[in-house]
Structure formats: structure tokens, C-alpha cells
Amino acid sequence: MKLAVFASGSGSNFQAIADAVQEGRVQAEIALLVCDKPGAYAEKRAKALGIPVFSFLPKEYSGKVAFEKEIVNRLQQEEIDIIILAGYMRLIGSTLLHAYDKRIFNIHPSLLPAFPGKDAIGQAWQAGVKVTGVTIHMVDEGMDTGPIISQEAISVKATDSLESLTKAIQAVEHRLYPDTIQCLIEKRTSEGSQNQNEHQTSI
Numbered sequence: 197m198k199l200a201v202f203a204s205g206s207g208s209n210f211q212a213i214a215d216a217v218q219e220g221r222v223q224a225e226i227a228l229l230v231c232d233k234p235g236a237y238a239e240k241r242a243k244a245l246g247i248p249v250f251s252f253l254p255k256e257y258s259g260k261v262a263f264e265k266e267i268v269n270r271l272q273q274e275e276i277d278i279i280i281l282a283g284y285m286r287l288i289g290s291t292l293l294h295a296y297d298k299r300i301f302n303i304h305p306s307l308l309p310a311f312p313g314k315d316a317i318g319q320a321w322q323a324g325v326k327v328t329g330v331t332i333h334m335v336d337e338g339m340d341t342g343p344i345i346s347q348e349a350i351s352v353k354a355t356d357s358l359e360s361l362t363k364a365i366q367a368v369e370h371r372l373y374p375d376t377i378q379c380l381i382e383k384r385t386s387e388g389s390q391n392q393n394e395h396q397t398s399i
């Protein structure tokens with residue numbers, strides 16, 4: 197199974213997935229990092245890991261359709277099966293959604309549908325919630341919408357600060373994302389071999 201990870205920033209989730217691949221906890225290859233912020237730290241991580249990078253500046257294209265067409269070309273060249281969004285700060289458009297229908301996943305640092313959009317941890321902190329968490333979902337055209345795949349709740353302690361809550365959320369993200377990706381891969385692999393069996397018995 198070949199993965200492409202999309203990131204715009206620090207790439208700590210990308211790193212956690214890459215570590216899980218190296219340790220055999222995720223049985224896949226990260227064949228490409230797609231980055232819309234040339235120079236982002238995620239790119240440096242990819243280079244250190246020997247993972248190819250496709251980095252682009254959206255403003256150099258006529259619009260989303262144009263840069264997503266180029267992304268799809270790159271993904272197809274690399275025979276990518278699944279797209280993993282990890283801090284990619286951009287809504288996915290119809291070009292990518294059609295090319296990778298039900299094969300794009302995202303991680304969000306709240307218990308969706310609460311606190312979608314930017315700065316979810318800050319939004320939850322401001323709201324004074326006692327429980328927040330992490331969600332992994334399938335991507336559709338909305339902002340942090342799409343069917344939920346996995347969630348983990350985190351209690352906000354009286355002694356927490358925004359910083360300690362952020363750290364607790366990141367620690368869960370770095371475990372939950374690789375674990376969920378491995379489950380998705382196992383499901384796809386077993387569905388694939390089931391289809392193959394059905395095909396063989398029908399001929």
C-alpha cells in the first residue's frame with residue numbers, strides 16, 4: 197500500500213506515521229510528501245527520511261483545479277493508494293476528491309463535530325470544555341466533515357494550561373493516526389482479497 201502524506205507545517209504527525217512505517221506498525225510505504233508551503237519543517241523531515249517531496253506554491257497556479265490536477269498527476273505517477281492529510285491547511289477540491297474518492301483521510305484535534313476549522317485546541321480551551329480529543333475522518337468537500345473513522349477523548353484537567361492540553365492532544369494524535377491508518381490498510385487489504393476470491397469463484 198502506498199501513502200502520500202499532505203502537510204503544511206511542522207509535520208509531527210507525518211513523522212509519527214513515518215516512524216510507525218519504519219517500525220512495521222504501519223504496513224505501507226510513504227511514497228510522497230505533498231507540501232503547499234515550500235520550506236515548511238515537514239519538508240526537512242521528509243528529506244531526512246529520504247521520502248520524495250512535491251512542494252508547490254498555490255499562488256503560482258490559476259486556481260485550485262490547476263494545482264490539484266498537478267498533484268493528481270504526481271500521485272498517479274507514484275501509484276499512490278491513499279492520501280493522509282496531516283496538518284494540510286487547505287480544503288480539498290473536487291479534482292482530488294473525485295480522483296481519490298473515499299481514499300482521503302484527515303486528523304483533527306477535537307472531538308468533531310465540535311470545534312471544526314482552525315485552532316481547534318484554542319477554541320475548545322476558550323469554551324472551557326472538560327473533555328476534548330482527537331478525530332480521524334474520511335474527507336469530503338466540507339471543512340472537517342466526512343464520516344468519522346476513529347476518536348479518542350482527552351479529559352481537560354483543572355491543572356491544565358493551553359500548552360499542556362496541546363501536548364496531551366499531540367501525544368494522542370501521534371499514536372492514534374498510525375494505529376487508525378494500519379486498521380484502514382488491513383480493511384482495504386482484506387476487502388481486496390475478498391473481491392479477488394469472488395472474482396475467481398465467478399469465472
Ligand code: GRF
Nearest residue numbers: 206207208209283303304305
Ligand atoms: C495537528 O494538530 C492536526 O490534528 C491538525 O494540524 C496539526 C498538524 O500538526 N490537522 P503537525 O504539522 O503534524 O505537527
